[in-house]
Amino acid sequence: MTIDPLILRALGYPYSYPAYDFVLDKGSVAPLQDRNSLEGRVPVLAIGSNRSPEQLLRKFNDEDFLPVTCVKLCDYDVVYAAHVASYGSIPAVLAPSPGTIVDIAINWLSKSQLKRMHETEAIGINYDYGVAKSLKITAEYDYNNREVGCYLGRRGCINIMGNVVALKEITATKRVFNAFSQSEILNQIWLNEQKEPRFEVWLKSLIQSKEARQSTTATLERTAILNILPAFEVFTSEGL
Secondary structure, three states: OOOOHHHHHHHHOOOOOOOOOEEEEOOEEEEOOOHHHHOOOEEEEEOOHHHOHHHHHHHOOOOOEEEEEEEEEEEEEEEEEOOOOOOOOOOEEEEEEEEEEEEEEEEEEOHHHHHHHHHHOOEOOOEEEEEEOOOOEEOOOOOOOOOEEEEEEOOOEOOEOOEOEEEOOOOEEOOOOEEEOHHHHHHHHHHHHOOOOOHHHHHHHHHHOHHHHHHHHHHHHHOOEOOOOOOEEEEOHHHO
């Protein structure tokens, strides 16, 4: 059976990614060989699809040079946001989780790439941009716990039976939250809405209708779990 590519994209989040440091260069992916190329760039946590070459190629010109490095972040986990992305997925946000160590990445962005990334993350609508100086981050290179940015959800975390839900596709040790795949979280929302007897029809309408996404997001936001991240200083749109 042929599955609609729009549905495949929605269900594919956060998309596949290399398990090694890499560079996106002229539309191709190669292992990162020279860490001197990180100098002068802005480190931004890639907690969801921004770690994936597939998603990065959607956001940036295929002539761009963009290094991505693997890191482990302590005392946090990657969980579902209380909003629907424009392509029908439930995206990721960072949430505190003492004792958990989550495998994420860092995008090393030029200033023009950072501006473009802000545009793709709907700053002031779905996300704020925050910067932290004291996160516990480990990597295979000398990271030095420098200042690092992150896109922080404005609407809180999705609430499933009173609990935050982690992304099953993101690896973590000592995880305390239940973890759902993208398909599982979308099916749960579909069952809760009870508007359409067929999941695929419901999801397709969610992808194609801004009003449907806004309605579902409003429902998720009403019951969302507050997400407090005091380690991050949030920048207003004027200060970006």
